[in-house]
Amino acid sequence: MLVRLMWKSIVQRPLRYVLTGLAILFGVASVSAVFIFTDGLRSTFDELAGNIEDGYDIAVQPRIEFGDGFLAPTVPLDHLQLVEQTPGVAAVQPRIAGFGIIAIDADDEPAFAASGPNLGVHWGVRSGVVRLFLQEGRRPEKSTEFAVDIDTFAEGNFTLGDQYRVQVPAPLPEGTTFTLVGTFTFADPDENALVGARLVAFDEDTAVELINQGKGYTDITLILKPDADPLQVIADLEAVVDDNLEVRTREEIVEATQDQFGDILGIFRTVLLVFAIIILGVSSFLIYNVFSITLGQRIRELGLLRAIGALGSQITQLMIGEALLLGIAGTIVGLPAGMGLAWLLRAALKLLGFPDDTGLPLAPLTVVWAIVTGVVVTVLAAIWPSIQARRVSPMAALRDGADLTDLADSYRPLRGLVTAFSGCGLILGGFTFSGWLPRLFLPVVGGIVVYVGVLLISKRAAKFVMFTIGIILLLVTLRGDFELGETFGLLGAGALLTLLGANQLNPYFARPAVRLLGSTPTAVVLGLIGIVMSVAVVGAFGFGIYVLATGVPQGIQDSFAEADVEATRGAIATPLLFISVLLSPLPYGLIRTSLGARGLTGRVGRANASRNPQRTATTAAALMIGLTLVTAVTVIGDSIKSSVNDALGTSIIGDFLVQGPVSGPSRTPFSVEVSKRLSDLDEIESIVPYRAAFPAAFATSDEGELTAADFQEFLPQILQLINPDNETTPQDLLALQAEIGTSIDINDALAVDFTFLEDHVDPGFISIDRELIGPDSVYIVDEFAEEKGLEVGDSFPALFVDLQSEDLVVAGIYTNQFVLGQRVISIDMWNRHFPSDS
Structure with a gap:
């Protein structure tokens, strides 16, 4: 009988349920579109990782203790012969690759990638494995020749046989040009599988000189003989290569590369999911509101059902069943809509430089999330109105104008107190866990539980509970000292509870607002x-x-x-x-x-x-x-814009700022020779070069003084602390930090020439001792100084990517970190510990 009643209710009111179904459809489509689109990106980048690391069995690479590979040392040139002479090796292929290699076309425009890296590579011919497939012309064979991928050639004004400038990290004599001799595709003879990147190729010797400044290879790959034992070959190689090199299998390298791509895509997916969850939240409100309104309009119908013998549980089952049917229908239609939305998302992001050749796979996990979104969320949103529906009395069917105020109140003070205190415990429990998710989830659930508990005591008081808790959470967050992720979690919880509370208070403002709007x-x-x-x-x-x-x-x-x-x-x-x-x-x-x-x-x-x-x-x-959401986004956007404009207006007092073009998430670096040429111009009074890379480890002692020697003594433990590849638990990290007596921060290493810095930048120094300025000096922001208890004249150690420690002397403390970040070292210190490109 209930199924027939459900069906008749939907058939008799098609417009209402179609509109409700649209809310479900939008929620399902938005969430599934995010998963479909990012799954396509992940599949494409996984394939790219396989293409990059194709055609070999084992590789000899620089060992990276911490940080990324951008600052990794090279493999010495003489190791090529060592690898070739290793038993079991059939063929070797050294590889050279570097960032910031850009061809300049005939219009003097850089042919750089909008969304991917600009790479320089060599055209490998030693092992016989083809990775660059010639399309026109020939491969580069001389130090004055280069080739580009077909996309670079098509998008720029290039002609085979003509000469062009090429931006490389190594300093080149002014006016140096190279002859364009060919075009190619990467990894596939029929299409260019670069996923937005741009490639410039040289012959092997030229690539070593231009990309790695003649110091060595990026890595050396090798192919094993059919009867060779891979483990024995690895052991033999480890016995002859330098200690700062490591031997890894292709499978290990592919997995590591895919994990790196996966981390980046995970962040991108999270950003998109935030917007999808917002849409889902609005859809849930719409569903809840529709069923609440429906309940008010069906008081007589439900009361009549109760009068002819229907139980309260059957009334609840009736409304939940309607929600279930709507959720199923919304999911069935929402999944194809999600495919279409994913296609539109891909087309829109193409305008920002994203690759448009990614697939749109429908993975099983996407279907699961679509079901959760469409069915589970819909049913959950309808549960409270369905529970209220069971409280409709049979007498309601006999009265005209019966509404929700006729529902019987549930007054259970003891149960309400227990429930309310349980909710308070959940809210407080959210502060005992680290991370943004517990700070977001537990306070929200706790606030709802407190509301339910107070509702069992006083319906009027309950209307003010969630709004009050939300405001308190926002005030605590603004006044407290939390980590960035925890702050965002608490702000989200406070904002959500405030919105839910405002929804409870809206009826008090509805009548005067309506009268005002009608005046x-x-x-x-x-x-x-x-x-x-x-x-x-x-x-x-x-x-x-x-x-x-x-x-x-x-x-x-x-x-x-x-x-x-x-x-x-x-x-x-x-x-x-x-x-x-x-x-x-x-x-x-x-x-x-x-x-x-x-x-x-x-x-x-x-x-x-x-x-x-x-x-x-x-x-x-x-x-x-x-x-609320539109206002929040607008205010935040204007606030960021205003902050950036104010910072630029007050911090940068120089006349010009020279930067490389934007390429992907960062700017393209350029040779230090540029700064030397600028300083030679008669019109230039002074310049300040900036160098930045990730990472360096900055340490301060929790107890007493800490020196670079102490830092170096505990190097194995410190590397265990800062290396994300090590499988250490938070308890292990805390124990190690307690043993060392040190707190460690991993941050970008920014370096400047202190000589003319104050003529170009005003970071708002609150304390500076110019007599301390030297190669070992460091400027720090006031927040870092206050947190670590540092003053001008104090020192603390830093560990750099070459695994050497230095004592840095605080020469200045500033307030505006827009340009200089949290800390800045000298150019001399940089050149001492970071690979040079000059």
């Missing part, structure tokens, strides 16, 4: 806004047509040219026409509302909304969340 002054204001918007929409549409017909006005072209953007007819007219058509109903609606506010329709609408403020507030809840 004559408000109607006049709405009408004026509608008239102004009408003029704006008509003007935007007309200007869009004008641009299409006559072209872009010169003034607009000049403005876009200043931002290095081409102002075409389509780029200007299309958004104007689209937005004007999209917004055209809005001014009409405002004017129509203004004219009808004092008429019969307006009066009836106001009376209906005022009669049931709970229903009005519930209906407005989703809009409230949407406006």
Whole structure:
């Protein structure tokens, strides 16, 4: 019987359930689109990792104790012969690869990648394994020749046989050019499998000189003979190579590379999931509101069912069953919609330089998450209205105008106190765990549990509970001293509980708000806004047509040219026409509302909304969340923009800032020779070169003085602390830190020339001793100084990528870390410990 009732209820009210189903569909589509798109990216990058590390069995690589491979030393040139002479080795292929290698086309424009790295490689021919497939011309064979991949060739103004400049890390004589002799594809003869990267290829000897400054190879790969024992070959190699080198199998390297790509994609997926979860949260509110409104409209129907013998549990099952059917239908339709949304996401991100040749696989985990999103979330959102539905009494069917206020109150003070205190325990428990997830999840669950407990004691008091807890959490977060992730977790919990609490308080404001919106002054204001918007929409549409017909006005072209953007007819007219058509109903609606506010329709609408403020507030809840999110994003964006502008205006006092082009997540580095040439110009009074890399380990002692010698003594334990590949538990790390008596921070190593720094940058020094400035000096930000108890003249050790420690002397403390970060060392210290490119 319940199934028939469910079906009849859905059939009799199709529009209501279709709109509810759309909310479910959007939630399912957004979550599944994120998984589909990122699974496609992961699959593509896993394949790329296999392509990069293809065609060999074992590799000899530099050993990286901590940090990334950008600053890894090279494999000495004489090791090539050692590897070739190792028993069981059939063929060897040294590899040379480096970042920041960019070809400059005939228009003097750099042909750099927008979303991937700009790499320089050598054209390997020793082992017979082909990784670069020739498409036109020939491979480079001389020190004055180079080749580029087909995408670089197509996007830049290049011609085979002509000469071009190439940006490389090594200093080159001014005016040095190379002859473009060929084009190629990577990993596949039919397509270029670079996933957004750009390649410039040289012959082996030239690559060693230009990319690795003649010091050695990036690594040496080798192919084993069919009857060779890999373990024995590895053992033989480890016995002859230097201690700072390691021997690894191809499988190990591929897995490590895939893990690196996976970490990056994990961050990207998290960012997208945050937006998807926001959409899901709004959808859940819509579902909850629809079922709450439905309950109010079906009081008589449900009361009649109770009067003819239906149990309260059956009423609850009826409404949960309807939610289950809607969730299943929404999931079935939402998955294909998610595929379409993933396609749109890929197309949109292509405009930002992301690769558009990634697949869109539908993995089993994506289906599971779609079911969780569509079915489980829908049912959970409908549980509370369904529980309320069981409290409808049979007498409600006999009265006209029965509503939710006729539901019987549940007064159970003892159970309420126990529940409320349990919720308080969950909230406090969230502060005992580290990380953002416990700080977000436990306070939210605890706040809801406290609300349920207070609801069993006083329905009126319960309306203020979640809002109060949310505000308290926000105040504690702002006043407390937490880690960045924990701060975001608590802010999220406080904001969510505040929103939920505001939803509970909305009925108190619904009736006066409705009366205000229906007043004559408000109607006049709405009408004026509608008239102004009408003029704006008509003007935007007309200007869009004008641009299409006559072209872009010169003034607009000049403005876009200043931002290095081409102002075409389509780029200007299309958004104007689209937005004007999209917004055209809005001014009409405002004017129509203004004219009808004092008429019969307006009066009836106001009376209906005022009669049931709970229903009005519930209906407005989703809009409230949407406006809150839009406002928050706008405020945060404007705040960041304002902070950056203020920092640039107050921190940088030099006349020019020379940077490499943006390539992927960072800027392309360039040779130190550039700074030398700039300093030789007559127009330049002084320059300050900056060098940055990751990482260095900065240590401060928890008890007493700590020197570089102490740091070096505990080097094995420290490497265990800072190396993420070591399988150490948090307890192990705490024990090691207690043994060493040291707290360690891993940060970027930024270096500058202190000589003219204050003429170019004003970081807001609060204390500085210029007599201490020297090769061992360090400037630190005031927050770091306060946290570690450091003053000008104090010292603390730092461990660099060459595994050498130095005592750094604090020569200055500043307040603005926008340019210099948390700490900055001297160029001399950098050159002492980081690989040089000059």
